[in-house]
Amino acid sequence: MNIYDIILKKIKDVRMETGDDEPVxxxxxxxxxxxxxxIISTLLIAVVMLRLLNKTLMIGSVVLIFVLAIVAMxxxxxxxxxxxxxxxxxxxxxIIGLGIIVTxxxxxxxxx
Amino acid sequence: xxxxxxxxxxxPITCALFLNLLHERTRTVKxxxxxxxxxxxxxxxxxxxxxxxxxxxxxxAQNPTIAVGLPTLITGTALNIxxxxxxxxxxxxxxxxxxxxxxxxxxxIYISLYEVKKASGVYAYLMLMGTASIIAMLLSDDIFNLYVxxxxxxxxxxxxxxxxxVDYNYETALKYMILGSIASPLLLIGIALLLGVTGxxxxxxxxxxxxxxxxxxxxxxxxxxxxxxxxxWLYGTGLPPFHTIKSAMxxxxxxxxxxxxxxxxxxxxxxxxxxxxxIFSYLPFAHIFIIGISLVAMTLGITMAITQTDFKRLIAYLxxxxxxxIGIGLGLGTALGITAGLFQAVNEAVITAFLFIGFxxxxxxxxETDMRKLGGMLVETPKSALLVLLAGLAMAGVPPFxxxxxxxxxxxxxxNSGLPEIAIIMVLLSIVTFMTFMRAFHTIYLRPKPxxxxxxxxxxxxxxxxxxxxxxxxxxxxxxxxxxxxxxxQGMAMSIA
Amino acid sequence: xxxxxxxxSLLTAGALIVIGIFGxxxxxxxxxxxxxxxxxxxxxxxxxxAMGYKVGGIVYIFLPGMSMSNFSQxxxxxxxxxxxxxSIVIGASTxxxxxxIIILLNKKYGSLSASKILGE
Amino acid sequence: MIEYIFMITTILGSxxxxxxxxxxxxxxxxxxxxxxxxxxxxxxxAPDVALTQAIVGSAIIPVFFALAVYRTRRVED
Numbered sequence: 094m095n096i097y098d099i100i101l102k103k104i105k106d107v108r109m110e111t112g113d114d115e116p117v118x119x120x121x122x123x124x125x126x127x128x129x130x131x132i133i134s135t136l137l138i139a140v141v142m143l144r145l146l147n148k149t150l151m152i153g154s155v156v157l158i159f160v161l162a163i164v165a166m167x168x169x170x171x172x173x174x175x176x177x178x179x180x181x182x183x184x185x186x187x188i189i190g191l192g193i194i195v196t197x198x199x200x201x202x203x204x205x
Numbered sequence: 206x207x208x209x210x211x212x213x214x215x216x217p218i219t220c221a222l223f224l225n226l227l228h229e230r231t232r233t234v235k236x237x238x239x240x241x242x243x244x245x246x247x248x249x250x251x252x253x254x255x256x257x258x259x260x261x262x263x264x265x266a267q268n269p270t271i272a273v274g275l276p277t278l279i280t281g282t283a284l285n286i287x288x289x290x291x292x293x294x295x296x297x298x299x300x301x302x303x304x305x306x307x308x309x310x311x312x313x314i315y316i317s318l319y320e321v322k323k324a325s326g327v328y329a330y331l332m333l334m335g336t337a338s339i340i341a342m343l344l345s346d347d348i349f350n351l352y353v354x355x356x357x358x359x360x361x362x363x364x365x366x367x368x369x370x371v372d373y374n375y376e377t378a379l380k381y382m383i384l385g386s387i388a389s390p391l392l393l394i395g396i397a398l399l400l401g402v403t404g405x406x407x408x409x410x411x412x413x414x415x416x417x418x419x420x421x422x423x424x425x426x427x428x429x430x431x432x433x434x435x436x437x438w439l440y441g442t443g444l445p446p447f448h449t450i451k452s453a454m455x456x457x458x459x460x461x462x463x464x465x466x467x468x469x470x471x472x473x474x475x476x477x478x479x480x481x482x483x484i485f486s487y488l489p490f491a492h493i494f495i496i497g498i499s500l501v502a503m504t505l506g507i508t509m510a511i512t513q514t515d516f517k518r519l520i521a522y523l524x525x526x527x528x529x530x531i532g533i534g535l536g537l538g539t540a541l542g543i544t545a546g547l548f549q550a551v552n553e554a555v556i557t558a559f560l561f562i563g564f565x566x567x568x569x570x571x572x573e574t575d576m577r578k579l580g581g582m583l584v585e586t587p588k589s590a591l592l593v594l595l596a597g598l599a600m601a602g603v604p605p606f607x608x609x610x611x612x613x614x615x616x617x618x619x620x621n622s623g624l625p626e627i628a629i630i631m632v633l634l635s636i637v638t639f640m641t642f643m644r645a646f647h648t649i650y651l652r653p654k655p656x657x658x659x660x661x662x663x664x665x666x667x668x669x670x671x672x673x674x675x676x677x678x679x680x681x682x683x684x685x686x687x688x689x690x691x692x693x694x695q696g697m698a699m700s701i702a
Numbered sequence: 703x704x705x706x707x708x709x710x711s712l713l714t715a716g717a718l719i720v721i722g723i724f725g726x727x728x729x730x731x732x733x734x735x736x737x738x739x740x741x742x743x744x745x746x747x748x749x750x751x752a753m754g755y756k757v758g759g760i761v762y763i764f765l766p767g768m769s770m771s772n773f774s775q776x777x778x779x780x781x782x783x784x785x786x787x788x789s790i791v792i793g794a795s796t797x798x799x800x801x802x803i804i805i806l807l808n809k810k811y812g813s814l815s816a817s818k819i820l821g822e
Numbered sequence: 823m824i825e826y827i828f829m830i831t832t833i834l835g836s837x838x839x840x841x842x843x844x845x846x847x848x849x850x851x852x853x854x855x856x857x858x859x860x861x862x863x864x865x866x867x868a869p870d871v872a873l874t875q876a877i878v879g880s881a882i883i884p885v886f887f888a889l890a891v892y893r894t895r896r897v898e899d
Contacts, residue, residue, distance in 0.1 A: 121512075124644065128508040131637050135504045135630050142626050173512055176449050176505070180380050180820035183450055184727055187384055190446035191391070191436055194494075198432035199425070201490035349785050356792045360799065367803070375810075379732075379803045380820055386739040386796060387726060390719070390746035393789060397746070400782060401753040707825055711866060714829040718836060718855075725840050731898045733845050733890060737852055740883060741836050744859055747875075755866045762867070778867040786871050794878050794886075801890040808894040 209252035217337035246307030298697035312672035335361030392437025398430035455521035460565025464558035499532030543698035545614035563593035581654025601639035607683035718745030743793035754782035849887035
């Protein structure tokens, strides 16, 4: 069993959990895979910017995020399920976003 | 007195209201729309740079006849230079952006007039109203005036989606309005806090008050105002957490409407983003936050685009992701970065409109948007296929097109600011953008035609092809001679940085 | 006096906004969602009005017979009030559009439940 | 002193309005916070805004809601 089959199987498993009964085509699997790699690599590169703050913190968080990403491997199907079009989830994220922005601006500017 | 500056807003609004009255008279509607649409890019092109004070009240310092005999309590203090009237500033950067917006609106209106049998006055009304309010947002130096036009633009966007007759457009419009009715009162409160601290709604005066110590810049009320205004900015432009609803809005509009809607988002992004930078650039965290939210927008937008099966939604997510590039340029805060960001904004508005209209020809021929049911369209529409391919290359940033120049400038700016990681992420995501586009292009045009796909035997209107060629010419001109655009934008970037 | 009027009205505005956001998030009926959104807008308007209020001040209308210096020292700040007028009208028109869409959606679905109409 | 009473009626009125099961009652009860706000604006030294709010908040908006309820359904399901 090569890696591609493992990934295909994992995506199928996640689909099964969500009750999404569309057939998994080659195209869908490869695009999910691309999205997965893109999101993990972007996250890792972005975390490297923590070096401006503290080098040890940067190394620690890069390793931590790498391990977490490997463990939670199919991130993308879950992420896609979170970003659906229902009003309930959208307004939930809007309010969470408002909370995060207000807190960050208070904390970031008073202690930065 | 430079009367052309207010006329840029007044002409489209007046004609829009007039068009709405002419409901059944198709030919009159057509004639008026054609003339007004032509006026949209030409009026800013011939207008001179200047400042317009509504009601004719310039600051006292520039108006010595009134200032005579006033006590020194007024003439000796900052009140002397404060702006009593709503002020519109028309500089070189505004000129380029309004011309480009007018250009996109011109072709959107023309295509909408010729693609349907019966021209609808209501659709033209909504498009003109939205364009006028975005022009006013770009011009306005008054933060409450900006809020009013922001709300009008939101209503016009909802209207453009409501008239589209695409499935589930009412639901999406209602969702957008509900989220908007949460976000825009919060933006209003942000403006109210700014007004409460500085006693002013004119942005130049607010900046003066903050920089000259008339108010305490570290006051927590100002921090709160900054966070609420940024929240309203996220809503108006469709950055996360609003990216799902904004991309749904694009995909539920007609292709012409979608092309115009994303131009609205891009230019309101620029208009409000510049205001945030002007007022709050003394907060170091504001820059970090803008860069962070732009990175999130780019990543989420582009990765979500890959997984879509509906091609309109795919381009919609790509459009949201491309907004992140502008945000990076603004967030870097250097003169080069801001110039690159503004240049990218101009380019992106053109290219995404190009893509929406180009893929719109598929909808015109087949009435189908699901990529799994499409294929083999190259034989049917070879000319528009070539143009769409060029648009996709332009969006991904392939040289000789314009986005290559602006993305190159962005990479240089981020390297100069000592953040090579951002440059790497931008290049990586450009490659993924290209891959996403090529996947859509392959499935729609190159793959063999599915048996059950019905293709209508209607010719694509010539005006659509003309519009696409015109967009291509703009892309090529800005790509080969980027100085044309950057010379216009540099002045504003220098004044902010 | 326990609390001055300005602070109390700011708190009222905050309470209206919180009630409105709560209603928007947790009530399922669309008409009630829109009513809650109207409360958020009202809260924002009251907030602006409270910004311009001046404790112990007078109304900002200059009537004949008033002393100029007394007026300029005690009048409340009229700019926020002028803004609220616009804001009230914008809020009312947004409300009307939303109710129009809701009437159309009720025809299509035969229901006013947000989870049925606006979910997925 | 009287402004505190209007503040309390605004908040209580909005809560009671959202607690109704009958939508027509809820629509008409939106007039209470609207009218209280109009009086409150008068006490906050803004008579012209109070006039507008009295018309929009206590007459036009409840009528809009009542018409919408009349065109759709009266009981929450």
